[in-house]
Every structure is written in structure tokens, then in C-alpha cells.
Amino acid sequence: MEYQVLARKWRPKTFEDMIGQEHITRTLQNALINRKTAHAYLFVGPRGIGKTTIARIFAKALNCEQAPVENPCCECESCISISEGSNIDIIEIDGASNNSVNDIRNLRDEVLYSPVKSRYKVYIIDEVHMLSNPAWNALLKTLEEPPGHVKFLFATTEVHKILPTVLSRCQRFDLRKIPENLIEERLRKVAVSEKVKISDKALMALARAAEGGMRDALSLMDQMIAFHFSDEETEISEELILKTFGLTAPDKINKLVSSIINNEQGQVIMEINEQALNGKNLDNLFQDILKYLRGIEICILLKNPDSVLEVGSDIIQKYREIAQNTTLKVIQSLLETLSSSGKFLHDAINKQVYIETLLLKAMRKARAKTIDDLLSKINILRKSGKLSDLEVQTPSETKEKKTTENIEQPKSPGLKNNEIGKSAKAGDIKDLTKTVAEGISSNPKKVLTDDKKMGDSESTVKNKTFPKENAAAEIKGELSDSKKTSDISLSDSNAKVKDTSLPSSQPLVDTPEKLWHKLIMDMENLNQPQLKFYLQKAIPKYIGKSTITVCYDEEFGTVPAKRVSQKKDILNRCLERITGINNFRLNIIYEKGISTPSENIRKKDLNKVKEKIEENRFVKEIIKKFNGRIVDFRG
Numbered sequence: 001m002e003y004q005v006l007a008r009k010w011r012p013k014t015f016e017d018m019i020g021q022e023h024i025t026r027t028l029q030n031a032l033i034n035r036k037t038a039h040a041y042l043f044v045g046p047r048g049i050g051k052t053t054i055a056r057i058f059a060k061a062l063n064c065e066q067a068p069v070e071n072p073c074c075e076c077e078s079c080i081s082i083s084e085g086s087n088i089d090i091i092e093i094d095g096a097s098n099n100s101v102n103d104i105r106n107l108r109d110e111v112l113y114s115p116v117k118s119r120y121k122v123y124i125i126d127e128v129h130m131l132s133n134p135a136w137n138a139l140l141k142t143l144e145e146p147p148g149h150v151k152f153l154f155a156t157t158e159v160h161k162i163l164p165t166v167l168s169r170c171q172r173f174d175l176r177k178i179p180e181n182l183i184e185e186r187l188r189k190v191a192v193s194e195k196v197k198i199s200d201k202a203l204m205a206l207a208r209a210a211e212g213g214m215r216d217a218l219s220l221m222d223q224m225i226a227f228h229f230s231d232e233e234t235e236i237s238e239e240l241i242l243k244t245f246g247l248t249a250p251d252k253i254n255k256l257v258s259s260i261i262n263n264e265q266g267q268v269i270m271e272i273n274e275q276a277l278n279g280k281n282l283d284n285l286f287q288d289i290l291k292y293l294r295g296i297e298i299c300i301l302l303k304n305p306d307s308v309l310e311v312g313s314d315i316i317q318k319y320r321e322i323a324q325n326t327t328l329k330v331i332q333s334l335l336e337t338l339s340s341s342g343k344f345l346h347d348a349i350n351k352q353v354y355i356e357t358l359l360l361k362a363m364r365k366a367r368a369k370t371i372d373d374l375l376s377k378i379n380i381l382r383k384s385g386k387l388s389d390l391e392v393q394t395p396s397e398t399k400e401k402k403t404t405e406n407i408e409q410p411k412s413p414g415l416k417n418n419e420i421g422k423s424a425k426a427g428d429i430k431d432l433t434k435t436v437a438e439g440i441s442s443n444p445k446k447v448l449t450d451d452k453k454m455g456d457s458e459s460t461v462k463n464k465t466f467p468k469e470n471a472a473a474e475i476k477g478e479l480s481d482s483k484k485t486s487d488i489s490l491s492d493s494n495a496k497v498k499d500t501s502l503p504s505s506q507p508l509v510d511t512p513e514k515l516w517h518k519l520i521m522d523m524e525n526l527n528q529p530q531l532k533f534y535l536q537k538a539i540p541k542y543i544g545k546s547t548i549t550v551c552y553d554e555e556f557g558t559v560p561a562k563r564v565s566q567k568k569d570i571l572n573r574c575l576e577r578i579t580g581i582n583n584f585r586l587n588i589i590y591e592k593g594i595s596t597p598s599e600n601i602r603k604k605d606l607n608k609v610k611e612k613i614e615e616n617r618f619v620k621e622i623i624k625k626f627n628g629r630i631v632d633f634r635g
Contacts, residue, residue, distance in 0.1 A: 006218040006225075010190055012053055013083065014071040015061075019186060019214070020178035021050055027173070028054070029070040032061050038171045040143055040152040042128075044159045045175030048213030051155035054175075055124045056082065059090050062151065063118040078118055089118035095130040095156075104135040108142050111150050120151050128154040129161040136163050143169050177212025179310030180204070186214065187221055196225055201238035204312070209245050220245070246281035248288060254318055257292045260334065261326045263363050272356050282351040289359075290338055295319040297331045330366045337362035512540035515548055515578065522574050531567055534560040538588075547587045548575065554590040561588055 012018050015025040024043075031037045041058070043051040060072035060082045072079045081087040093107070107123070115121040125131075131139075143152060143166065154170065156162065184207040191198050198221075206224070210217035224236050224244070242249055252275065259267040275285055298305045299319040309316055341358055348354035516538070523532035537560040538550040552561040564571070568586055575584045 006190060006194070006222045007215045010186075010218060012050065012057065013074050015054075015057055016071055018050055018054065018057070019182045021054065021175055024054065024173045024175060028058055028061075032058075033068050033070060035068055037062065037151070039146050039150065040154070040170040042154045042156070042159070042162075042167070042170040042172045043175060044156055044172060046157060046177060046213065048210075048215030049175050049178060050214065051175055052124065052126055054173075055153040055155060056090075058153065059120075059122040059124065059151075062120050062122065063087075063089070067119070087118065089115040089121045090124065091122070092124045092126070095125050095127040099131045099135055101132070101134045101138050104131070104138045108139065111142055111146060114149055119149075121149055122151045122153060124153045124155070126155045127157070129156045129158045133163065136166055140165060140169070178214050179212075180207040180210075181310055181312060183207040183210055183212075183214060183217045184312075187217055190218065190221065194225070196221075196236070197234070198224070198236040199238060202236050202241050204250075205238050205241040205245075205247060209241070209247055243279075246279060246284065248275055248280050248285050250315065250318075253285075253288050253292055254322070257289060257296070258322055258325075260289070260359060260363060261296075261322060261330060263367055265360055265363065268359055268363070269356055272352060272359070276352045282355055283345060286338075286342055286345055286355055290335070290342065292319075293331055293335050293338070296323045296326070297328065297335065299323045300328045300331065333366040334362045337365055512543050512548060512550075515543065515575075516540035516550065518578050519571065519574055522578065526570070526574075528567075528570075531563070531570075534563045537561075538564070541589070544587075546581060546583055547585045549587040549589060551589050551591050554592040557590070561590070564588065 015029055018025050041055075043054055045051055057072065060074070060079045061067065061069060063078045063082065064072045065076040065078055066073050074080070074083065078087065082090050085092075091110075111121070111123075113121075146152065152170075159167075159172075184203050187203050187206055188200075190196075191203070202224075206217055206220050209220055220241075224241060227240075227244070228234060228236055238249070241247070252271070256268065256271040259271060272285075276282065295305070295309055295311070295316070296319050298308050299316065300323045302308060305316055305319070306313070309319075338358060341361075345351060345354055345358075516535070520532055520535045523529070523535065537557055538552055541549045541551050543549075552558070564586075565588060571586050572584065575586060576582060
């Protein structure tokens, strides 16, 4: 008798023999018992997991002489003829070689004839995605309303190539890859029946090499049996299987993953180089690394990973041992980097170099400090009081501060040139403020005169402002003690200060324009672009004791003013932080006929356009015809 390969010899004959597809077999068995079978079924899944096998078993159960039954008896004439492939009512078609319109037309004509011996005429079409679109369109009507004696059973590995109109006419069943532990059990059963000596580790290696396909596992085992046929007494070892199929031993993978997690870059390079020199399949090695990292991640997340991981208990124990020496964050970072870049491994010219580079990159990113880590550390230091003096400054404030330091300070009695800056840098704020107060008290007019000579168009108070907030408070105290007041006229191109005196309660901050500019720039840090746009529509007027007053146009600025009023709480907190004064508030007023600088520029540009239009002689003639009227070309 001719030898029959293990994949055909051990092909399941009943639903009970199917492993790993219980979710499908249970559904089909219930449909058979209740006699509620559909007219078309579609089985989807990768190679070698039992799509065509389930279709054959289902066809036998439909036509079994003892029907309705959960499993075919495999003893009646119908079951035996279907198993042998001699039943003329069970038609198996290869979709790759019968994909034309003419083939489907012939099939459509044959469907009309009743079965010869069986209860149902069953069409099993394998690789059905190979049918052309015209062929599918020719079959649609028959597939939707076939005769009662016809059943269609389709199998495909690429369901995305099938037309949606076909999918809607079928009951779809998705087969999944068979777990390694189930494949290992079936191979052990086959080895005992075939009297083959093979170690348990070798069976595990074969199950891993099969990649979820039982047919591939049986074919590989058949190959190893043929290799050892001359020496039946020798046991098939794991080492021989790994060498034959280019697989990496689990211990080597465990060692490599441990080096990756421990950030041992040199050891990782040595392990990859060793596997490459031994002729191992680097694609399989990369997939094994990903699978190992996922197993470690599952062991960290779940108390009982056995329900998710389809491997043996000894491998799960190794996952747990490595998980004790790492964190979930490191594992997730490694998986994120490797899984997203692994798709390019297939097309890499030098796979060894690509894997080495990719692993080193993933290790570096897993150990790098993220922004969240830095922010959490800063918050810890701030809560402990070590960063109490830290002030966040915008780039504009930093530039402004450097410009202020470079300006030559005015000379005053009892105060040498640049003494202010040196004292501020030294941190001796109390002595500095006292010196400034004495200088102003002895000859305030002298100080004002020197300020005007410098061409300072802003407040004199700004030039006496120091980086520390407590320094401002001490300066105010010294000024009040000296009982010297002076009339300071603060003028600007857009606003005039209403309070001409400098009371002790007035905040020593920037001019209204500078303070308003700081508030606008602060909106960028708060990620408030729309609020920043509304703030730019306002014109700062003056600074009071604890308020800043801004003005909006009475006619065109009501909407921006309303939006700003809705966000007053945020703006008031920002003003308190910028000025260092509690309860510093924003006050909004309205004036008629004002406009922001951008609007003024726009009006000037519009007037220039109008002038150029009026200079054109053709336009002049048009204007004369319309009695001197001219159209506003704002569009």
C-alpha cells in the first residue's frame, strides 16, 4: 500500500477531532441538530488550521444516513464515499484554476440538477478569493437564492479580496491559529501511534516552528521521521530540529531577552552574532523576541497569565523570573519600538545589522528619561521646598531682562554707576533698596532729570524694578519712610496714567503696555491661542493700585471683550503671578472710535489703495459717471 503522509493520515474525520476551533464546531453542530443550516458558509483563516477539513466534515454530517447528528458516523456509505472523495454530489473546486466567468456559468447551470445519491449537493470552493469580480457577479443571484438541495462552503486565506456583496450572503467563521500546547499534545499522540522516539523539547520545537498550523506541524514531523528512518533507535532531539529548521533554542532567547532588559548592549550584539553564524532564521528570532516580551508583559499585568498565554507552565515561569527584574514601562517601550519597526525587517538588505540597530535603539529609548519623568521630579522638588524660588520665564522676558541689565544705570547721590546691577546679582537686596531710597530722598529731581536724559519714555518706576518681588515691597517701604513724593508724568503714545503720584500701595511693575504684553505672551504657555487673540484687540490704559485697565472699542470690540470677561478668573491669576500682588484684577472699559494698531495699519493700506485707484485715468472716468462716488474695495 502506498505510504500516506501524516498530514493526510491524521486529518480529522469528525468535529471532535478538531482542536483549537471549538467556537466553530459548536455552532455547526447546533445548526445540524436543529436543522437550521444556512445555504452558504465562509471559513476564513491562515494556512493549515482546518478550513477545508471543517467543510468536509460538515458535508459528511449533512449527508450522513443517520442525520441529524452532531458528528458524522463515518461508517455509512455516504460518509465513506465522501472521505474517499468518490461522492459525485460533493464537488470540490479550486478557486485559483476555476476563476473565470465561464466556469461559474457552468456551475450555475449544474446547480439546478438534484443530487444523485445524497441529500444535499455541496460545493466546496477552496481559495475562493481567487475568483474574478465578473465571476462573482455571475454567481451572486444563485448564491443569494440557491435551490433547497444546494449548499455552498467557501474557504479563503485573504477575506479582504472578497466582494462585500458576497460576504453579506454567507455565514462567516474565522478560524484562529492553534495554540502551541495543543499542537504539542497532538504530535505526542501521533508519535506514540507511529512509534517514533522524540523528546518533549523536540515536540515543543516542532510546535513552535509550525506557527499555529497543524498541517505544518505534521509535515515537519514527517520530515524528521524520514531523516531518522535509517536509525530508528536514535531519539529525535531538540538540537537537531533547531538546526534543521533554523530555530533558536528557548534558553538562548531567554538569555538574549534578559540582556535586552538589563541594557547589556555588548552582550546583545554577541548573542545576535552567534545566532547569525549558526545559520539561524533571523526573522523567526525577531518574532520570538517579540513573543517573549509580550509574555513578560502579560505576567506583569495578570495574576493568572495561563488563560492568555498559550504556552507551557515552564515557559511562563521563565517569564515571571524576568518580570521580577524589570518594570512594565520598560517592557512596553521595547514592544512599542520593536513592533512598529519590525515590518521593515523582511525587506532589509542585511538583517543582522538591522536587528542589532533596532534592538539598541529600543534599549536606549526604554532607558531614556521622558518629559513626564522630568515633570514629576520637578514637582517633587517643588513640594519639598527646594524649588521655591524657581520662576518660569518666557523667552521675551528673558531677553527683556538682559536688555535691562545692559542699560547704564543713572547716577544718583550715594550710588555709584552700575551699583544697582552688582548689588542685585549679589543678592544683597536690603542694602540695595536702602541705598536707592537714600539716593531718591536726597535729590529726587536729579534722578528724574537723569532718567529723561536717557530718553526713557516709560515709567521711572520700571528702571528701579529689581528681579525679586520682596525687593519691590522693601523699596515701597523705604519710599514711604522717607516722606518724599514726586510728580511723575507717565506718558505713552496710546495711554496716559491717571494717577500722577506714586503712593506706597501702587505696584512697582511695568508700564500698562509691558504688563499687558506679558499677559498676552503668558497665554502661549497656557495653550490659549484664542484668548490671546482676544487680548490683542484691547488697548491697555493705566495701572491702578491693584488693577490694570484696558479699553475695547465700543462698536467693534464687544465680542472680544465678552470672551475676555468669561476668562477673567484665569487672567486674574496670571496677573497675580506676573506682578506678585495678591488680588490684582483686570478692569475692562469701552471707548468709542478707538482701534488697535493692526487696524490702523489696515486703514492706511486701504487708503493708499484708494489713492492709487483714483490716480488711474480710467477709474476717474468711471467716478465721473457715478457722480464722484467710489466703491470700497475691501474684498
